[in-house]
Amino acid sequence: MSNLARVRRMFDHDPGAYHRGMTSRFSEWMLGDARQKVGETVRGRRVLDIGFGTGLSLPHYPATVEITGIDASLEMLRFARSESAKSGRHASLAEMDAEHLAFADGTFDSVAFNLCLCTIGDPQRAVREAIRVAKPGAPMVFLEHVRSHLLPVAAVQEVFSPLLVALQADHFNRDTARTARRAGVEIVSIDRWFAGIFNLIVGRAPGGDRP
Numbered sequence: 286m287s288n289l290a291r292v293r294r295m296f297d298h299d300p301g302a303y304h305r306g307m308t309s310r311f312s313e314w315m316l317g318d319a320r321q322k323v324g325e326t327v328r329g330r331r332v333l334d335i336g337f338g339t340g341l342s343l344p345h346y347p348a349t350v351e352i353t354g355i356d357a358s359l360e361m362l363r364f365a366r367s368e369s370a371k372s373g374r375h376a377s378l379a380e381m382d383a384e385h386l387a388f389a390d391g392t393f394d395s396v397a398f399n400l401c402l403c404t405i406g407d408p409q410r411a412v413r414e415a416i417r418v419a420k421p422g423a424p425m426v427f428l429e430h431v432r433s434h435l436l437p438v439a440a441v442q443e444v445f446s447p448l449l450v451a452l453q454a455d456h457f458n459r460d461t462a463r464t465a466r467r468a469g470v471e472i473v474s475i476d477r478w479f480a481g482i483f484n485l486i487v488g489r490a491p492g493g494d495r496p
Contacts, residue, residue: 288406289357289382292454296338296358304339304364319428319476319485320345320399326426326487329394334376335383335415336401340365343374352376353393355383356401383411388418395419396490398427402461404454412468415490422493425470426486432458433481442482462486 286294296303306312324345334342337354338361346352352375356362359380369376381387383405396415402408415425433439439458446457461484462475470488477484 288404288454289384292404293357293359295454296356297360300339300358300361300364303361304341304368307339307341315479315483316428319478319483322476322485323397323399323426323428326424327395327397328424329420331393332395332397333388333393333415333418334397334399335411336399337362337365337376337378338399338401340368340376342397342399343369343376344372348374350395353388354378355381355386357382384414386414386418390417391420392418393420393423395424395426397425398429400428400430402427402429402464403456403459408459408461408464409468412465412470416469419490420493421490423490425465425488425490427461427465427488428483428485429459429461430457430482431461431484434477435481438480438482 320342323342324347327350330351332346332350332352334352334354337356343352354376362378362380365378384407396419405411432442442458449455449457462472465486465488466472469491472486472488474487475484
């Protein structure tokens with residue numbers, strides 16, 4: 286079974302349970318402010334949200350932007366459509382492989398990755414695809430759990446990562462900032478919290494005017 290098929294089957298299983306877990310008080314405390322910052326970082330009219338899941342990021346985007354959300358799990362997106370209907374917010378949703386985006390070059394004014402690069406088979410390829418469909422100089426923001434910059438914490442992550450990969454296809458030890466840089470993203474800032482395990486990485490696509 287391919288990595289994509291495995292991830293799809295895992296998240297298709299019970300999107301409601303995932304949504305409840307990610308809207309718990311602990312999850313809101315851990316990630317709520319970061320989701321808000323993602324919404325504050327995007328610019329322009331058309332925003333691509335990669336790893337849209339059950340739509341947890343949607344309420345944090347400005348009402349003036351058009352959101353296109355993609356995810357490997359069709360069931361997660363179906364759950365998201367139901368949730369967005371309740372909230373009155375709209376997003377254009379599509380089941381899609383982040384490593385092979387079905388959009389033309391330079392389509393989006395901003396791109397956001399939301400807690401998905403840990404399960405994508407080739408994260409650097411996914412970031413390169415995001416750059417391709419982004420306009421030159423477009424804001425690119427990554428809300429991800431990553432390998433901590435603190436060596437004792439990173440050492441523990443290295444121990445447990447193989448188990449998490451086996452159980453949940455979740456790579457607990459990826460250096461996402463380095464991956465983004467290698468793909469061509471210009472990193473502007475990195476906010477770290479929870480011992481560096483969570484990062485909010487803000488950058489921009491290559492090219493375009495600089496402030």
